[in-house]
Amino acid sequence: MFSVCVGADLPTVQWHVTETGVTASLRGLSAVDDRVIWASGSDATVIRSTDAGQTWTSCGPTNHGDLEFRCVHAFDDQHACVASAGTPAVLLRTVDGGKTWTETYRASSPAAFFDAMSFWDSKRGIAFSDPVEGKLLVVKTDDGGRSWTSVSDQLPEAREGEAAFAASNSSLCVGDSGRLWFGTGGAKSDSSRLYFRSEWNGQWSTASTPIPSSPTSGIFSITTLKPQKKNPQSSIVICVGGDYRVSEPSPVTGCISHDGGVSWRVMQTQPGGFRSALIVTPPNSVLSGNLIAVGPEGTDISNDGDHWRAISSTGFHALATGDTEVFACGSEGRFGRLTLANP
Numbered sequence: 001m002f003s004v005c006v007g008a009d010l011p012t013v014q015w016h017v018t019e020t021g022v023t024a025s026l027r028g029l030s031a032v033d034d035r036v037i038w039a040s041g042s043d044a045t046v047i048r049s050t051d052a053g054q055t056w057t058s059c060g061p062t063n064h065g066d067l068e069f070r071c072v073h074a075f076d077d078q079h080a081c082v083a084s085a086g087t088p089a090v091l092l093r094t095v096d097g098g099k100t101w102t103e104t105y106r107a108s109s110p111a112a113f114f115d116a117m118s119f120w121d122s123k124r125g126i127a128f129s130d131p132v133e134g135k136l137l138v139v140k141t142d143d144g145g146r147s148w149t150s151v152s153d154q155l156p157e158a159r160e161g162e163a164a165f166a167a168s169n170s171s172l173c174v175g176d177s178g179r180l181w182f183g184t185g186g187a188k189s190d191s192s193r194l195y196f197r198s199e200w201n202g203q204w205s206t207a208s209t210p211i212p213s214s215p216t217s218g219i220f221s222i223t224t225l226k227p228q229k230k231n232p233q234s235s236i237v238i239c240v241g242g243d244y245r246v247s248e249p250s251p252v253t254g255c256i257s258h259d260g261g262v263s264w265r266v267m268q269t270q271p272g273g274f275r276s277a278l279i280v281t282p283p284n285s286v287l288s289g290n291l292i293a294v295g296p297e298g299t300d301i302s303n304d305g306d307h308w309r310a311i312s313s314t315g316f317h318a319l320a321t322g323d324t325e326v327f328a329c330g331s332e333g334r335f336g337r338l339t340l341a342n343p
Helices: none
Strands: 003-005 012-019 026-031 037-041 045-049 071-074 080-083 090-094 102-106 114-119 125-132 135-141 172-174 180-183 192-197 205-209 217-224 237-243 254-257 277-280 291-295 298-302 309-312 318-321 326-329 334-340
Touching: 012 309, 026 326, 037 071, 037 326, 045 080, 071 114, 080 114, 114 172, 114 180, 125 172, 172 217, 180 217, 180 237, 192 217, 192 237, 205 254, 217 277, 237 277, 237 291, 277 318, 291 318
Parallel strands: 026 071, 026 318
Antiparallel strands: 003 012, 012 334, 026 037, 037 045, 071 080, 080 090, 090 102, 114 125, 125 135, 172 180, 180 192, 192 205, 217 237, 237 254, 277 291, 291 298, 298 309, 318 326, 326 334
16 A cells, blocks of 8 residues: 655545455446445456445356446446447346346447446436447436437537547546536547537537547546536536556646636646546545546546646556545456555
8 A cells, every 4th residue: 555645734545455356457436335336347247345345246247258347337236237348339237236137228330339327317327439330329318227229319420530438437427417528539639529518408519628639548537526507617627538558658648627628728737647537536535525536557636626646656447436435446356445544
């Protein structure tokens, strides 16, 4: 474990890293509260804990080969949905803690590849995939994942080579009243692209961000700094990413928007390298009201989304928050919980 004092007004913290009993690369993480946590990843892995990550139960589907389930969203200790990154691109749902799974959506095109999935509440959710026939495949549910419907016809045309990244199930962010943002890369360009919508049936828009785009770089994670209530134009939206190749330093690893995602600039002090996941800490956590970003090579913190500093050399792929806890998962089945350091 690694700890560092990140400022006079912040406690000294550390990652408490434990094993989960699996060796899969875990890239999906969903915390219902401080005790019920689901994680998913390579080799059709889905695992579940009901004691804050102390013990885990393997509960992945047994009839989907070695698909990578990089997206998971849990409603409670029994109900959850997962999405696959790869072919076939499928969405599955369980109502019995993973003992059985029902396939609720299967993309007909081999080009489909689910990158992220999120829910506004227990009924309404959305998932998006790499482009199919010239547009990103976007599907929605209004019944808790029992069925899904494509809304791709509402989106603009994709750029040549455009795709998203299924590194952490966080390249998609949802807000109040149907607002959402998701980011891409893939296309060779000096800028990556953000898609956003300001209400349930609102028109989709796009914006260019200063994170360079290529087959290995772009936007990997998005969050909002404060709740989206009345005016989306006042929202602070934050993106992190870069180039996931360790051998290729990322010149831009984060950018920020103060107008709901319309215009963007590079952060004043960026995270220290490629970052795949980003979250706002819970109000009652050890780092209340701050932001945490992680990547395979380290962890950073910010209290405004614009100025970042390293707090750990421990790296993870994905993040999630409970009622008060901050959790992470990563390679070789690793699981982490952010804790106060010993005095």
